[in-house]
Amino acid sequence: MPAEQPLDGYLFDLYRRYIGEPESRTDVYLGFGLFLGGIGLALVALLLFLWSTTLEARSAAYFAWAEPAFALVLISLPLLMLGIVVLLPSDRRVRYASVGGVAVTIAATVGFLYAYPDDWNNYGENYTIEVVATYAVGLSMITASTGASLIAHYLELARASEAVEIEDDDEEDEAESYTDEEIRSDIDSAMEGVELSWGGVEKTEHTRLTFSEDDFADVDVDTTAGTKTVRSTGVDAQVAGLKGLKGGETKTTTSSATVDExxxxxxxxxxxxxxxxxxxxxxxxxxxxxxxxxxxxxxxxxxxxxxx
Missing domain, CATH: 1.20.5 (Single alpha-helices involved in coiled-coils or other helix-helix interfaces)
Known part of the structure; x- marks a missing residue:
């Protein structure tokens, strides 16, 4: 079975812009055909009526132009509304009701052509009331069907919009929720290969300390004395220690001699x-x-x- 070709074209672009994604070619072509056909019939009827006004009133030439003008107007409006129902994704019962309404209006139009002008508007048998009542019933049916189609279409758009918003909210919630294990794993991955140190001193793996010869030039260390720990409690020593931790200044070298020496x-x-x-x-x-x-x-x- 051959693959279905994509629905491309100007009419399909219009349909996507104002209605949605088309389901079939028939709905698009038939719907736009009825809609544009109704507008075309209304324009032709207007031209015929304008031309009839240039002729003598109630003459044979006048009725020859006025009668088709009135009939086309009676048909154009139901066809235009039926095109709207076909274009919209309507229920099958709504479309059947629309077709029935159009059939009733066509029957009323045929009755108008039979009665006009000899039996119309208080002339002859005067079938005006019967024709107008029949046309009103058919027009009411097509109007109700069109309104139902429009309401159903807007409700469907609203539900689709709410569904999209709910899906977006769910995706955001899923994207923003993390477990403690995931957070700890992210931290470990981010800190992998990072070496922390105090005072900006680069971390090394050995335990030896190396100094330049000038660091202890003025310090006399007694190698015979026993090892003693001297802790300074002065403010200057504490400030110097803090500066050394910041890494911005060189820490002052202290003597390892005893207090007595x-x-x-x-x-x-x-x-x-x-x-x-x-x-x-x-x-x-x-x-x-x-x-x-x-x-x-x-x-x-x-x-x-x-x-x-």
Missing amino acids: QTAKLKELREQRKAEELAEADDSGSLESVATPISSLLDRVRSWLKRN
């Missing part, structure tokens, strides 16, 4: 500084002792020269 070295530095100050004071005093006799001798020589 550091105190002794400070005392030695103070005594050395004091001795240097006393030596400078003695040197300045000896210079003054030598300079004073010389200056007095010079003053005596100047005074002797002035007297002589």
Whole structure:
């Protein structure tokens, strides 16, 4: 069995734009044919009626143009409405009711052609009421069928829209719900290969510490002394430690000597500084002792020269 060809064409594009996806070619072609045919018959009827108004009223020529104009108008409206019912995805019973209404209006139109103009509008037998009543029944049937088709179509569109929204909400809920195992697995996958360190120091696998020769140039370490742990509780030391953790500044190197050794070295530095100050004071005093006799001798020589 050959594969069904896709429904392509201008009419099918119009159908998709205003109604939906077409189910068959027959509905599209027949529906648009009836709809456009009804509009065409109405335009022809208008032209015939306008031409009849240019002729003498109630003359044979006038009735020859006016009678088909009225008949086409009576047929055009039911055909147009039947085209709407065929185009819409209507129920079969609704379509049957529409076809029945069109049949009744056609029967009324035939009655109009039989009665007009001799037995119409208070002339002759006057079948006006019978023809108009029959036409009204048929037009009511086609109008009710068209309204039912439109309502059913809009309800179907509303249900389809709600179904799409519900599916979107379900997909979003499914996409946003995660179990604890999935979250832990995602975290482990993301942190795989990432090395954490303190203070920006690159992590290494060995336990050795290496320093440059300048780091401990001014530190005198006593290798004979026992190992002691010294913890600083000063504010400066704590601030320096925090800066070292941030990794932005170099941590100050601390001595591993004991507190007694550091105190002794400070005392030695103070005594050395004091001795240097006393030596400078003695040197300045000896210079003054030598300079004073010389200056007095010079003053005596100047005074002797002035007297002589």
